[in-house]
Amino acid sequence: MASLNLTQLRRHFGTVKAVDNIDLAVNDGQFVALLGPSGCGKTTTLRMIAGLELPDSGEIKIGEKPVTHLPPRDRNIAMVFQDYALYPHMTVAENVGYPLKVRNVQAVDIRARVNNVAEQLQINHLLERRPSQLSGGQQQRVALARAVIHKAQITLYDEPLSNLDSKLRLEARAFLKHLQREVGVTSVYVTHDQAEAMALADLIVVMNDGKIMQVGSPKDIYQTPANMFVAGFIGSPPMNLMACTVDAATRTLRFGDNLALQWQHDLPQGAHGQVTFGIRPEYVSIRPAGEPGTLDAKLYVMQMLGSESLIMLHVGNQLVSARLIADDLPELPERVGIALDQKRGFFYGTDGNRLI
Amino acid sequence: MKSGWLARVLSNILGVALALFFLVPMLWFVFAPFNEHATLSVRIPENFTLNNFQVVFSNETAVRSLLQNSVIISGGVMVLTALIATLAAYGFSRGSLPGREIITYILILFSSVVTGTASLVPIFVLIYNLGMFNTYQGVILATVGGMLPTSIFIMRDFIDGLPRSYEEAAMVSGASPLQIFRDIVFPTLRPGVLVVAVMAFVSGWGAFLTPLILIRNASMRPASIAFYQFYSDEGSPNIPLVSTYAVLYTLPALLLYLFINARYGFRFFGGIKQ
Amino acid sequence: MQQRTVLSRPISLAFISPAFILIALFLIYPFFSIFSMSFTNQALTGAAAKNPQYVGLDNYAELLDFDTWMTRGEFGSSILITAQFVLGSALIGQAGLGMSIALLFYRRNDLLRHLVYTLAIIAWITPDVVIGFAWFAFLDPNTGTLNNILGLFGLPAQDWLLKFPMLSIIAFNTWRGTAFSMLLFTSALSAISPSYLETSQVIGASRWQQFRDILLPMLHTTIATDLILITLWTFNTFTPYLLTGGGPGYQTELVSIYTYRIGLQNFEFGRGSAVAVAVMLINLVLASVYLIVSRARKTK
Ligand SMILES: Nc1ncnc2c1ncn2[C@@H]1O[C@H](COP(=O)(O)OP(=O)(O)OP(=O)(O)O)[C@@H](O)[C@H]1O
Numbered sequence: 047m048a049s050l051n052l053t054q055l056r057r058h059f060g061t062v063k064a065v066d067n068i069d070l071a072v073n074d075g076q077f078v079a080l081l082g083p084s085g086c087g088k089t090t091t092l093r094m095i096a097g098l099e100l101p102d103s104g105e106i107k108i109g110e111k112p113v114t115h116l117p118p119r120d121r122n123i124a125m126v127f128q129d130y131a132l133y134p135h136m137t138v139a140e141n142v143g144y145p146l147k148v149r150n151v152q153a154v155d156i157r158a159r160v161n162n163v164a165e166q167l168q169i170n171h172l173l174e175r176r177p178s179q180l181s182g183g184q185q186q187r188v189a190l191a192r193a194v195i196h197k198a199q200i201t202l203y204d205e206p207l208s209n210l211d212s213k214l215r216l217e218a219r220a221f222l223k224h225l226q227r228e229v230g231v232t233s234v235y236v237t238h239d240q241a242e243a244m245a246l247a248d249l250i251v252v253m254n255d256g257k258i259m260q261v262g263s264p265k266d267i268y269q270t271p272a273n274m275f276v277a278g279f280i281g282s283p284p285m286n287l288m289a290c291t292v293d294a295a296t297r298t299l300r301f302g303d304n305l306a307l308q309w310q311h312d313l314p315q316g317a318h319g320q321v322t323f324g325i326r327p328e329y330v331s332i333r334p335a336g337e338p339g340t341l342d343a344k345l346y347v348m349q350m351l352g353s354e355s356l357i358m359l360h361v362g363n364q365l366v367s368a369r370l371i372a373d374d375l376p377e378l379p380e381r382v383g384i385a386l387d388q389k390r391g392f393f394y395g396t397d398g399n400r401l402i
Numbered sequence: 403m404k405s406g407w408l409a410r411v412l413s414n415i416l417g418v419a420l421a422l423f424f425l426v427p428m429l430w431f432v433f434a435p436f437n438e439h440a441t442l443s444v445r446i447p448e449n450f451t452l453n454n455f456q457v458v459f460s461n462e463t464a465v466r467s468l469l470q471n472s473v474i475i476s477g478g479v480m481v482l483t484a485l486i487a488t489l490a491a492y493g494f495s496r497g498s499l500p501g502r503e504i505i506t507y508i509l510i511l512f513s514s515v516v517t518g519t520a521s522l523v524p525i526f527v528l529i530y531n532l533g534m535f536n537t538y539q540g541v542i543l544a545t546v547g548g549m550l551p552t553s554i555f556i557m558r559d560f561i562d563g564l565p566r567s568y569e570e571a572a573m574v575s576g577a578s579p580l581q582i583f584r585d586i587v588f589p590t591l592r593p594g595v596l597v598v599a600v601m602a603f604v605s606g607w608g609a610f611l612t613p614l615i616l617i618r619n620a621s622m623r624p625a626s627i628a629f630y631q632f633y634s635d636e637g638s639p640n641i642p643l644v645s646t647y648a649v650l651y652t653l654p655a656l657l658l659y660l661f662i663n664a665r666y667g668f669r670f671f672g673g674i675k676q
Numbered sequence: 677m678q679q680r681t682v683l684s685r686p687i688s689l690a691f692i693s694p695a696f697i698l699i700a701l702f703l704i705y706p707f708f709s710i711f712s713m714s715f716t717n718q719a720l721t722g723a724a725a726k727n728p729q730y731v732g733l734d735n736y737a738e739l740l741d742f743d744t745w746m747t748r749g750e751f752g753s754s755i756l757i758t759a760q761f762v763l764g765s766a767l768i769g770q771a772g773l774g775m776s777i778a779l780l781f782y783r784r785n786d787l788l789r790h791l792v793y794t795l796a797i798i799a800w801i802t803p804d805v806v807i808g809f810a811w812f813a814f815l816d817p818n819t820g821t822l823n824n825i826l827g828l829f830g831l832p833a834q835d836w837l838l839k840f841p842m843l844s845i846i847a848f849n850t851w852r853g854t855a856f857s858m859l860l861f862t863s864a865l866s867a868i869s870p871s872y873l874e875t876s877q878v879i880g881a882s883r884w885q886q887f888r889d890i891l892l893p894m895l896h897t898t899i900a901t902d903l904i905l906i907t908l909w910t911f912n913t914f915t916p917y918l919l920t921g922g923g924p925g926y927q928t929e930l931v932s933i934y935t936y937r938i939g940l941q942n943f944e945f946g947r948g949s950a951v952a953v954a955v956m957l958i959n960l961v962l963a964s965v966y967l968i969v970s971r972a973r974k975t976k
């Protein structure tokens with residue numbers, strides 16, 4: 047196990063800036079999720095860490111050792127591929143034991159370690175089968191077994207759960223979390239599923255267009271998104287982002303004609319004039335129309351999401367969502383007022399960064 | 403589909419006609435070996451006999467040519483071609499060498515022109531100077547050399563269709579390029595390797611001119627040449643014996659193909675679909 | 677820009693080197709040897725055997741002597757014969773028949789298919805010498821199978837190899853080599869997702885339209901590959917010699933047989949080599965034309 051450091055790492059494909067000068071420090075034993083929309087450079091980053099892709103510039107260090115140009119086999123890593131890449135001509139046991147075989151471990155020892163890992167992963171009854179005779183979930187566990195069988199310094203995962211149905215995915219997620227607790231191996235986990243990232247990671251790295259947008263704990267990322275991209279990407283539905291004009295002197299927020307709100311707290315530095323106001327739907331509540339301290343809103347649609355409801359409303363010409371914990375859709379008139387939990391609101395400047 | 407049955411009947415008639423087209427010229431071999439007085443016509447033997455086989459099997463040179471010399475030569479050609487062509491195709495496919503496509507076409511060009519009769523003299527001179535005249539190795543290597551371009555060409559398509567993630571998984575697992583080739587690439591390419599192997603075997607098995615000029619020693623010559631055992635001194639063939647030997651000579655290549663086809667399937671690229 | 681490939685350049689060269697050595701020894705060296713011999717009057721017998729002389733382009737001039745080169749048994753004539761042979765037996769015969777069989781049995785997996793495929797492949801893998809006998813017996817003027825069959829329909833017997841030598845070797849080579857194209861097209865067809873055809877069926881395309889608009893464009897690389905390979909092979913095949921020996925009267929003297937006669941029967945190695953080099957150039961032009969045409973269509 048070891049720490050991982052990326053310094054000014056860059057990889058361009060022609061004019062596509064797949065990875066654009068990123069810096070990242072991962073501590074020994076940490077589980078890091080790379081999260082971002084499709085095409086943002088997650089896989090490319092992971093493949094550079096693995097040594098499957100060479101960076102144009104920058105440095106990669108595993109532990110104290112620079113490995114930027116070393117071939118994969120000299121990095122002592124393990125990786126779980128999105129399609130698992132289980133060798134079709136080998137049995138499950140041979141697949142799992144392969145990393146040991148190439149390290150010239152004795153056959154009896156390989157057998158013992160394979161059995162051991164297989165037991166932990168509950169695949170010991172599958173050892174003599176071929177990958178084509180396994181279900182998706184089983185294949186995924188075999189791929190995991192192959193990754194954990196040798197004591198790699200770093201384990202890399204490229205969307206390993208994306209081929210599973212939602213039930214299996216939850217199981218696998220729990221299993222990975224458990225494994226991480228037990229073994230505590232440094233892991234980098236690529237996903238575009240934020241729930242997965244939240245559930246698994248100690249540290250989340252949000253990427254966009256080849257750049258890192260924010261690094262933080264799941265709580266940080268969710269509760270204090272550092273910029274509008276993260277605010278608009280994390281959460282389902284994501285944070286409400288409303289265009290707003292602030293008069294710092296009177297602490298008045300204006301969301302349109304006749305849509306003013308008195309701010310009760312200190313405004314952050316620079317929150318003046320045109321800004322974007324952000325607030326999560328769970329901190330938007332619905333009141334009777336005209337109640338003081340609320341904004342006038344017009345009902346747009348209501349969605350029932352199981353234990354909660356999502357209400358979308360027009361505030362002026364902006365769409366705002368509110369989330370209510372309720373077993374059933376509430377009866378609401380066409381016109382209502384909305385109240386914002388001011389302690390939970392954020393201001394984003396014109397550059398998109400959060401004003402503090 | 404409308405007119406479905408008519409189309410079906412027509413296509414079946416066409417299929418039967420095709421089967422006959424390929425079958426009829428070979429029909430002679432079904433009967434002639436069992437007829438002591440076989441001529442060039444297809445005739446069901448009146449007195450079915452295995453006598454021809456007895457005579458052929460009692461000809462020591464012919465038997466040795468078939469069961470020893472031809473087997474060694476084509477076996478060698480098969481193994482070397484399959485291995486060397488797969489290695490090279492892998493190197494071409496994964497090594498990002500410039501102009502690899504043009505190179506393969508040019509080599510195929512060489513192989514089809516140069517393996518013809520014109521190069522027999524230089525190849526003879528070369529083998530002689532390498533000290534491999536009158537050896538199996540000489541014939542094997544010369545035949546492999548001619549087979550390689552096409553074999554590489556066929557293998558390359560199989561390799562280009564092989565998902566890279568297998569190799570990448572092996573790289574990350576710590577395997578060296580040679581280990582990746584031996585443990586992952588070669589076995590997963592089995593359909594392609596087998597196609598190339600069968601083609602190489604068949605080519606070695608049928609080779610006539612190359613062994614004719616490179617092996618002088620009659621006891622080392624392959625079956626393709628040993629046919630002359632069944633020619634009269636004036637050079638006319640003993641038809642019953644020649645047809646019998648021809649059948650015996652064809653059988654191994656045929657059985658190899660049938661076995662491979664039944665066991666693994668014999669097909670060109672496009673076969674690697676999981 | 678750096679790209680990690682599975683094999684670094686030195687290692688990929690190491691993988692290629694065994695093939696390279698054998699190809700260099702048994703293809704490239706012989707070619708250059710032929711090439712240099714083609715400028716000499718090297719022969720097995722006579723004065724030139726001991727001391728071959730450099731004769732410059734004489735051998736080539738002789739081949740291309742436009743007064744005589746189209747007479748039977750000369751270079752130009754043999755090229756013309758070869759061209760007919762390639763057109764008839766490779767392009768129309770093998771490629772056409774191979775494609776037809778692949779289409780006829782497209783997505784069929786019945787007994788008839790297995791029968792046709794197996795028989796075609798047997799015709800392909802049976803050794804030359806045996807095939808020679810088989811066709812000799814098949815075409816025999818008196819008791820050959822072909823004449824017997826025609827007799828059943830009341831048609832007169834023919835001496836095929838004497839009367840229709842060209843047609844005979846074209847039929848022979850088609851029969852012999854169709855399996856390769858058939859297999860190639862079959863694999864290419866099987867790689868095309870059936871949904872393409874289903875989509876077009878829904879629109880109401882006829883079979884011919886489906887072939888022309890869907891399959892043909894997708895097979896287009898395979899067709900180019902197939903044509904290059906079988907053209908080169910057919911151009912240089914020697915097997916028809918077993919049937920006709922190039923005759924009667926040089927009527928079936930393909931350029932490969934011509935080379936053989938000059939080089940290995942008359943033992944005029946110098947001239948034989950010049951023929952081989954000329955053939956090489958013609959083949960190079962042919963292959964380039966195919967490649968250029970197929971590239972141009974691909975980028976279009
Ligand atoms: N080999 C390549 N050649 C050219 N462009 C590439 C290559 N690999 C990736 N790219 C481009 O680089 C960008 C980042 O790709 P990458 O695969 O890292 O994205 P990703 O974040 O993993 O996306 P996804 O979630 O869809 O897997 C994309 O725009 C992609 O098109």
Ligand SMILES: [Mg+2]
Nearest residue numbers: 088089090204
């Ligand atoms: Mg990806």
